[in-house]
Amino acid sequence: MFSKTCEYAIRASIFIAAQSYQDKRVTIKDIAENIDSPKSFTAKILQILAKKEIVHSIKGIGGGFEIPKENIKRINLAQIVIAIDGDSIFKSCGLSVNHCCDQHPCPLNKKFKSIRNDLAKMLDSTCLEELVLDVNSGESFLI
Amino acid sequence: MFSKTCEYAIRASIFIAAQSYQDKRVTIKDIAENIDSPKSFTAKILQILAKKEIVHSIKGIGGGFEIPKENIKRINLAQIVIAIDGDSIFKSCGLSVNHCCDQHPCPLNKKFKSIRNDLAKMLDSTCLEELVLDVNSGESFLI
């Protein structure tokens, strides 16, 4: 469904948000350990998220990553997915038929659109905050 | 969503079925040309489909691939997807969290399950026949 990169991005974002929610800033090492991801690879992903202003990075001693509390409500999964994988998951043809569209549909066009729409709706309506609450209350896990 | 291999498998199956529906047998070359896929790669995929008895292969002059008419009704997309990609798409965690399950759910477990179920339902309820009819009537395209 998502690329591994995107999965790590989502898990990292949730973790950072969960810590920021408790006023804690986290380093790459913290993140990698707590979401069980390769450290350098995670660093690369965080750079992208920082550039897209999904996470905020602070260099130097005491630095790390955080997500301002106001943003935890505002950031949704769709933004993260788009930042990493682009919007192909929302638009691309399920059978990779060239130029598949309503005027020139693949045999699955209609049925796929419905599922893709559900996915898009879900990603769009799921903000970090609700995921953070679940993680912080021990109802769900990142590892 | 699906691997490229699986996409080719689905398109090839639809094409073969569409031709079989009109009592025509097709060669690998025909298939590759008509679904715009790499020929040798397609051959490899067809071997798998033949072993899983989704398509029927006939060697020698006049040979090729076909899907017996009775089967065009019976074969659904889920069977093809499982033959190629396995059932991971129906079961795997959207965030690749280790051992994600109801007792140890990732933050997206619930929401993903709902979408995966819709997908499974769609693949299960879509048989080759309905796709073939669309293709043969010119309503949808494989290329």
Add this chain to the structure above:
DNA sequence: AAAGAAATATGATTTAAATCATATGAAATA
């Protein structure tokens, strides 16, 4: 100002998927 701790930037390596190429085997027909 110096030292240390952090992110950033870049490039190399590994792995897996996708693709290409070719030799082999089986069936039909002449």
Add this chain to the structure above:
DNA sequence: TATTTCATATGATTTAAATCATATTTCTTT
């Protein structure tokens, strides 16, 4: 039975994603 046409089998190559490694930059603290 020889030849041709097809699928089958196998392995090599390419490509892209994932991972690893390291040098550089920035910031903080002393």
